Amino acid sequence: MLKQPIPTKIYLSEDEMPKAWYNLRADMDPLPPLLNPETRKPCTKEELEAIFCKGCVEQELNETDRYIAIPDEVREFYKMYRPSPLVRAYWLEKALGTPAEIYYKHEGNNTSGSHKLNSAVAQAYYAKQEGIKSLTTETGAGQWGTALSMASAFYGLDLTVYMVKVSAEQKPFRREVMRTYGANVIPSPSETTEVGRKILEKHPGTGGSLGCAISEAVEKATSTENCRYGLGSVLNHVLLHQSVIGLESKVALEKYGVKPDIIIGCAGGGSNLGGLIAPFMGEKLRGEADYRFIAVEPETCPSLTRGKYVYDFGDTGKITPLMKMYTLGHDYIPALTHAGGLRYHGMNTVISALYDKGYMEATSVSQTKVFEAATLFAKTEGILPAPESSHAIRVAIDEALKCKESGEKKVILFGLTGTGYFDLFAYKRFNDGEMVDYAPSDEEIENALAKL
Numbered sequence: 068m069l070k071q072p073i074p075t076k077i078y079l080s081e082d083e084m085p086k087a088w089y090n091l092r093a094d095m096d097p098l099p100p101l102l103n104p105e106t107r108k109p110c111t112k113e114e115l116e117a118i119f120c121k122g123c124v125e126q127e128l129n130e131t132d133r134y135i136a137i138p139d140e141v142r143e144f145y146k147m148y149r150p151s152p153l154v155r156a157y158w159l160e161k162a163l164g165t166p167a168e169i170y171y172k173h174e175g176n177n178t179s180g181s182h183k184l185n186s187a188v189a190q191a192y193y194a195k196q197e198g199i200k201s202l203t204t205e206t207g208a209g210q211w212g213t214a215l216s217m218a219s220a221f222y223g224l225d226l227t228v229y230m231v232k233v234s235a236e237q238k239p240f241r242r243e244v245m246r247t248y249g250a251n252v253i254p255s256p257s258e259t260t261e262v263g264r265k266i267l268e269k270h271p272g273t274g275g276s277l278g279c280a281i282s283e284a285v286e287k288a289t290s291t292e293n294c295r296y297g298l299g300s301v302l303n304h305v306l307l308h309q310s311v312i313g314l315e316s317k318v319a320l321e322k323y324g325v326k327p328d329i330i331i332g333c334a335g336g337g338s339n340l341g342g343l344i345a346p347f348m349g350e351k352l353r354g355e356a357d358y359r360f361i362a363v364e365p366e367t368c369p370s371l372t373r374g375k376y377v378y379d380f381g382d383t384g385k386i387t388p389l390m391k392m393y394t395l396g397h398d399y400i401p402a403l404t405h406a407g408g409l410r411y412h413g414m415n416t417v418i419s420a421l422y423d424k425g426y427m428e429a430t431s432v433s434q435t436k437v438f439e440a441a442t443l444f445a446k447t448e449g450i451l452p453a454p455e456s457s458h459a460i461r462v463a464i465d466e467a468l469k470c471k472e473s474g475e476k477k478v479i480l481f482g483l484t485g486t487g488y489f490d491l492f493a494y495k496r497f498n499d500g501e502m503v504d505y506a507p508s509d510e511e512i513e514n515a516l517a518k519l
Contacts, residue, residue: 075157077319079150086142087134089310090126091345091417092303094352097130098416099391102378110388118288118387119304120295122193126304133349135307137189144188144221148177149311153319154483158447160467167470169463170327171483172316172343173450178244181453181485182339183214183299186308190297191218201225201294203287205255205280207335207410208234208455209241210485211299216248229255229283231410233274241489255280262286262384276400277336277411282384289386300336301381301390301415309342316480317346327358329466331481333458334362334371334429337415343482344427351426360427361466362418363458365437366506368401370394370414371422371429373512379413379519392419396515402505409455412515430462433504437461438497441487453485454493 092098100109115124126135137145156169174182194202202224206212212228219226228250235242235254242252253259255275256266262282266273273279281298288296298305320327330347332340340362350356362371370393380397381387394413401410414422421427434454441457443464444450452460459481470477487494496502 073155073323073325075155077153077155077323079315079319081146081150083318084142084145084150085137085311085314087136088307089314089345089349090129090132090135090307091310091341091349092130093133094349095417095420098420102389104380104385104389115388118285118296120190120193120197120199122196123190123304126307127302138192141189141192145185145311148184150315151176153316156448159444162443162447163464163467163471165467165471166474166476167467168325168476168478169467170320170325170478170480172312172480173483174312174339175450175453175483175486179210179214179217180489181210181214182309182312182342182482183211184217185311185342186299186305186338187211187214187218187297188221189308191215191222191224194224194295194297195222199224199293199295201227201291202297203227203229203284203291203294204297204299205229205231205277205284206299207231207277208453209238209245209489210453212250212252213241213244215297215299216245216250219250220248226250227284227287228252229257229280231255231275231277231280237492238489255283257283259283260286262386266383270400273400276383278381278383278397279400281382282386285382285386286384300338301411301413303415303417305338306341306345306415306417309338310345312339312342312482313345313347316343320480325478326356327480328477329359329361329479331361331363331459331463331466331479333409333455333482333484334364334414334418335409335411335455336413337418339482339484341415341418348421348426361462362422362427362429363462364429364431365409365458366431366433366504368395368410368412369431370412372431375516376419376423377519381413390416392416393422395512396519398518399512399515402507409458432458432461433506435497435502435504438494438502440464442497450483451487452483453487454490456482456484459483
């Protein structure tokens with residue numbers, strides 16, 4: 068039998084679950100503010116409250132409080148599926164023949180299949196407290212849409228989800244889960260909004276992107292009485308809610324006297340990555356410890372590795388506030404790859420600032436290499452991972468193989484953001500040898516950036 072000095076799964080008790088979210092911005096230099104696209108001045112609280120719930124806006128603008136209490140009702144909801152397990156990947160380590168220790172935080176143990184529920188329940192809670200009757204949102208692979216559908220149903224809110232068209236076609240049963248919870252799901256871009264019609268006119272036959280879906284959801288929210296928009300990633304109040312991932316991981320590792328050397332997360336808008344690294348990055352910023360952080364993005368949408376750090380719109384239709392972030396340009400529509408949750412042109416402002424200042428690394432990987440890693444992980448660890456999560460798995464394996472070559476014993480932590488049981492179309496393409504890689508040319512990226 069394989070010797071297991073540390074349990075395969077490390078569980079925390081409910082009492083050890085975080086009572087407060089960690090606000091990484093309190094340990095950072097002030098970030099460039101969100102700008103009103105018309106005045107080019109910092110967005111006011113009142114302007115943001117026309118789009119988002121007041122509770123979320125308050126958190127979005129908070130750069131001083133290191134810890135923000137989790138409402139009791141939200142924490143009770145969390146107990147349905149949290150604390151989530153931290154898992155030692157013994158069998159993956161054995162298959163690789165590496166001296167490295169590999170751990171993953173498994174966030175797929177709820178109906179949404181991902182970490183997204185951590186923020187969805189908080190946003191729905193604040194909407195209910197404010198007396199909001201309905202929400203709108205976007206979703207890529209469908210995990211965020213599913214999560215907000217669950218949370219909206221729990222709090223009795225109506226929900227309209229604009230699902231990226233290519234993902235709606237590839238993952239029809241994810242759409243049915245959302246509908247089961249009562250959501251109205253519309254493939255995006257659509258004819259139901261003015262911005263959707265403009266995008267279709269400019270890009271006929273497009274499979275859409277998260278930027279397109281955000282535009283439609285924001286238009287719907289701002290044109291509907293007593294309605295607000297809920298965002299699944301990118302903005303800082305979402306990263307705040309996701310900090311429960313990193314906080315739980317840190318406590319679990321400390322219980323067993325383990326300190327990670329390398330922390331890896333997939334990067335689309337930045338929510339799971341920011342949530343995983345938050346308390347560890349806080350230690351690094353305060354000079355209390357040092358870690359190596361790696362953001363992993365798809366070659367098709369390399370906002371960190373090939374984008375620019377500038378102000379840009381968060382959506383294709385140019386109706387959101389301007390954010391200083393790494394971006395490929397709001398008009399960039401990525402190739403129709405299978406990691407729908409990572410097909411976003413920009414990156415969260417916290418992640419962007421940390422990367423710009425050299426506190427973390429970034430790399431991009433091809434989807435065939437990603438699915439090779441996903442298949443090995445499924446065979447060794449018994450979980451079929453989501454394509455998004457598999458980007459982190461790919462680089463965790465690569466780092467573990469480097470340890471094998473050097474003989475170094477490093478501790479690697481990565482985020483398993485979700486499961487891939489609604490991604491079987493992608494696995495079929497891979498298993499049939501039909502999956503192809505694509506990376507945008509320099510000219511394509513330059514053309515998109517030229518429109519900033």
